[in-house]
Amino acid sequence: MSKQINVALIGNPNTGKTSVFNALTGLNQKVGNYPGITVEKKEGICKLPRGVKAHIIDLPGTYSLNASSLDENVVIELLLNKTDKDYPDLAIVVSDVENLKRNLLLFTQIKDLQIPTILVINMSDRMAYKGISLDIDHLEQELKTKIALISTRKNKGIQELKELITHYKELSTEPCLEASSIDKAYFDNLRKAFPNQLLYKLWLVITQDVNFGKTDRKTFEAVEDFKTKSNADLKRLQQKETIKRYQFINETLKVGQTIDLKAAKDLRIKLDRILTHKVWGYLIFGLILLLIFQAIYDWSSIPMDFIDSSFASLSEWTKNTLPEGAFTNLLAEGIISGLGGIVIFIPQIAFLFLFISILEESGYMSRVVFLMDRIMRRFGLSGKSVVPLISGTACAIPAIMATRNIESWKERLITILVTPFTTCAARLPVYLIIIALVIPEGRIFGLSYQALTLMLLYLIGFGTAVGSAWILNKVLKIKSKSFFVVEMPNYKLPLLKNVALTVLEKTKAFVFGAGKIILAISIVLWFLASYGPGDNFNNAESIITAQYASENLSEDELNQKIESHKLEHSFIGIAGHAIEPAIRPLGYDWKIGIAIVSSFAAREVFVGTLATIYSVGSDEEETIKNRMAGEVNPILGGPLFNFASGISLLLFYAFAMQCMSTLAIVKKETNSWKWPLYQLVIMSAFAYIVALVAYQILI
Amino acid sequence: MNTIIQNILVFTSVGLAVFFLAKKYFLPAKKKSTKACGGDDGCGCH
Numbered sequence: 001m002s003k004q005i006n007v008a009l010i011g012n013p014n015t016g017k018t019s020v021f022n023a024l025t026g027l028n029q030k031v032g033n034y035p036g037i038t039v040e041k042k043e044g045i046c047k048l049p050r051g052v053k054a055h056i057i058d059l060p061g062t063y064s065l066n067a068s069s070l071d072e073n074v075v076i077e078l079l080l081n082k083t084d085k086d087y088p089d090l091a092i093v094v095s096d097v098e099n100l101k102r103n104l105l106l107f108t109q110i111k112d113l114q115i116p117t118i119l120v121i122n123m124s125d126r127m128a129y130k131g132i133s134l135d136i137d138h139l140e141q142e143l144k145t146k147i148a149l150i151s152t153r154k155n156k157g158i159q160e161l162k163e164l165i166t167h168y169k170e171l172s173t174e175p176c177l178e179a180s181s182i183d184k185a186y187f188d189n190l191r192k193a194f195p196n197q198l199l200y201k202l203w204l205v206i207t208q209d210v211n212f213g214k215t216d217r218k219t220f221e222a223v224e225d226f227k228t229k230s231n232a233d234l235k236r237l238q239q240k241e242t243i244k245r246y247q248f249i250n251e252t253l254k255v256g257q258t259i260d261l262k263a264a265k266d267l268r269i270k271l272d273r274i275l276t277h278k279v280w281g282y283l284i285f286g287l288i289l290l291l292i293f294q295a296i297y298d299w300s301s302i303p304m305d306f307i308d309s310s311f312a313s314l315s316e317w318t319k320n321t322l323p324e325g326a327f328t329n330l331l332a333e334g335i336i337s338g339l340g341g342i343v344i345f346i347p348q349i350a351f352l353f354l355f356i357s358i359l360e361e362s363g364y365m366s367r368v369v370f371l372m373d374r375i376m377r378r379f380g381l382s383g384k385s386v387v388p389l390i391s392g393t394a395c396a397i398p399a400i401m402a403t404r405n406i407e408s409w410k411e412r413l414i415t416i417l418v419t420p421f422t423t424c425a426a427r428l429p430v431y432l433i434i435i436a437l438v439i440p441e442g443r444i445f446g447l448s449y450q451a452l453t454l455m456l457l458y459l460i461g462f463g464t465a466v467g468s469a470w471i472l473n474k475v476l477k478i479k480s481k482s483f484f485v486v487e488m489p490n491y492k493l494p495l496l497k498n499v500a501l502t503v504l505e506k507t508k509a510f511v512f513g514a515g516k517i518i519l520a521i522s523i524v525l526w527f528l529a530s531y532g533p534g535d536n537f538n539n540a541e542s543i544i545t546a547q548y549a550s551e552n553l554s555e556d557e558l559n560q561k562i563e564s565h566k567l568e569h570s571f572i573g574i575a576g577h578a579i580e581p582a583i584r585p586l587g588y589d590w591k592i593g594i595a596i597v598s599s600f601a602a603r604e605v606f607v608g609t610l611a612t613i614y615s616v617g618s619d620e621e622e623t624i625k626n627r628m629a630g631e632v633n634p635i636l637g638g639p640l641f642n643f644a645s646g647i648s649l650l651l652f653y654a655f656a657m658q659c660m661s662t663l664a665i666v667k668k669e670t671n672s673w674k675w676p677l678y679q680l681v682i683m684s685a686f687a688y689i690v691a692l693v694a695y696q697i698l699i
Numbered sequence: 700m701n702t703i704i705q706n707i708l709v710f711t712s713v714g715l716a717v718f719f720l721a722k723k724y725f726l727p728a729k730k731k732s733t734k735a736c737g738g739d740d741g742c743g744c745h
Binding site for chain 2: 521524
């Protein structure tokens with residue numbers, strides 16, 4: 001039987017922790033959530049020599065064990081709770097060769113918890129470039145651990161790291177700093193009151209503002225023999241601890257690390273000067289965005305057309321091959337059409353995440369955060385609000401979770417409230433299909449009108465988020481202080497493996513997360529569109545045959561009339577007609593109305609719903625786009641999806657709060673239904689009014 | 700016979716789809732209990 005050990009991967013942000021995780025686990029990884037909270041939990045399996053397996057958890061990046069956010073609490077909670085099933089047998093602290101001093105603070109804290117700890121010094125390939133040399137033997141001796149000098153970029157040192165993991169039992173658990181040296185008298189009392197416990201763990205529990213289950217600060221206050229200190233005194237002791245740790249680190253690095261500044265070649269300053277310039281910086285960012293949107297359109301059109309026609313053929317093949325009947329129709333018209341409506345967007349979603357991942361990996365995204373802080377401040381947002389707003393282009397849910405590192409509650413609340421305006425990936429399928437239908441294919445300066453429209457929609461989303469933040473800043477009467485600190489990582493060539501894994505993981509999450517919902521909704525919609533109450537539905541054939549008896553209709557024409565009549569009197573037709581008066585002024589028919597209602601579950605359901613509704617009763621092999629293009633406005637005649645109704649729909653989706661999961665996460669983050677309900681009502685009303693005005697002007 | 704089987708499959712699929720959606724959006728999610736640090740066995744950190 002093979003043995004499995006728990007390994008916690010810990011480190012400061014931007015140390016390449018995820019690269020180490022990817023290098024160790026490859027594709028044997030999964031992403032989930034920590035129980036009870038929505039902090040992302042990445043875990044994977046690493047096969048080690050002699051049949052040993054390591055269960056590796058990639059913990060959220062943290063600068064120290066003095067938690068200031070929920071993400072950081074996750075790290076501390078795991079390290080303090082021996083009963084947790086993931087409690088590590090071994091901790092691997094990942095550091096970056098250029099920021100070793102700062103990274104060692106966290107290392108010394110974890111080491112003092114007496115967990116076997118390996119220090120990984122990553123990015124060793126940059127040592128010569130930066131004029132850095134290390135005395136590993138000295139560092140190992142002083143830090144009382146084993147060190148793996150690695151480069152995930154050059155794939156160096158990974159095998160050595162695996163060897164060290166295998167022999168983790170040989171690692172010393174001797175602390176770097178004696179906890180009692182922080183304040184001898186206080187720690188002596190602590191030791192007397194809790195004789196069997198590790199002093200440094202007790203100290204962490206006392207000094208954190210988080211509850212570790214039942215053992216929080218009050219537990220200590222309740223013990224008669226032990227008098228804890230006031231918050232201010234504890235803060236002073238924490239500072240003293242940090243100073244002592246840095247004294248130890250400085251002494252260690254004095255011999256262990258040499259930096260020859262003359263040998264260092266640094267392009268970073270020159271690049272920063274351009275990329276964060278108050279004119280060139282914005283211009284370059286704008287050009288990069290243009291490139292991204294152009295690529296999303298141009299590069300993905302071939303695979304998209306292929307997927308679209310493949311699903312149409314598959315649907316046709318299913319109908320012709322399987323025995324006739326209701327289930328065959330469900331497969332061909334409901335399930336395959338509905339799934340086609342999501343699979344078709346895989347190429348574009350993948351390209352979007354490819355670019356986002358490259359921007360993040362290269363270190364450019366932090367420059368964008370810095371650049372945008374100048375603008376954000378004017379609108380009552382923090383520079384840190386840029387991260388949620390940018391990651392909102394993927395999905396509002398992680399973006400809202402990413403607001404947890406904004407210290408000011410007012411800024412955090414405003415960011416949570418405005419982030420859903422950012423164009424998320426779920427809006428992309430809606431935008432893409434509508435743009436393809438209503439925006440002409442011409443080009444200006446080599447850029448297609450369609451790509452420019454898409455970019456404009458992203459800018460509208462971002463602009464509305466920022467504009468509404470400004471209003472909320474004026475309206476909300478919450479007092480709070482704010483400050484902005486952002487780390488500028490070095491520029492790096494993105495690692496192909498990391499980029500590929502991110503694209504794979506995000507695309508998979510999008511397809512499988514949305515796919516299950518879309519599949520279920522497609523089945524329900526098909527049922528509602530294929531069955532109905534009363535004689536009008538059940539006797540559709542005889543009603544239509546009698547109605548058109550005098551006209552000489554072909555069999556095909558008559559069948560089409562019957563199917564159309566059945567759809568109108570099906571369950572979904574009845575529901576659609578009921579809501580039609582409310583959406584007619586926006587230029588939509590009842591079918592679009594149904595798609596809007598069902599897409600409240602998730603925006604991307606819109607296209608799948610229309611694909612299902614339009615394919616019910618259709619015998620022809622048609623792509624989704626062609627089916628939508630062929631729809632006729634029942635009142636005005638002409639295409640249903642024309643410029644006016646198309647723009648109206650685009651604007652509706654740009655502003656409407658069409659996502660139940662986002663509402664749920666806002667409730668969770670604000671701990672109240674008040675804010676998500678405000679969001680829902682205000683955003684929906686605003687979307688309706690803008691879509692109405694746009695349609696009425698353009699018609 | 701074929702019609703009956705096809706109808707059974709349709710209604711089963713619809714039932715499963717409705718159950719899935721209800722579970723996802725309307726039924727409260729089961730909260731996994733986190734093992735508290737603390738309790739009778741102390742904080743588990745010794």
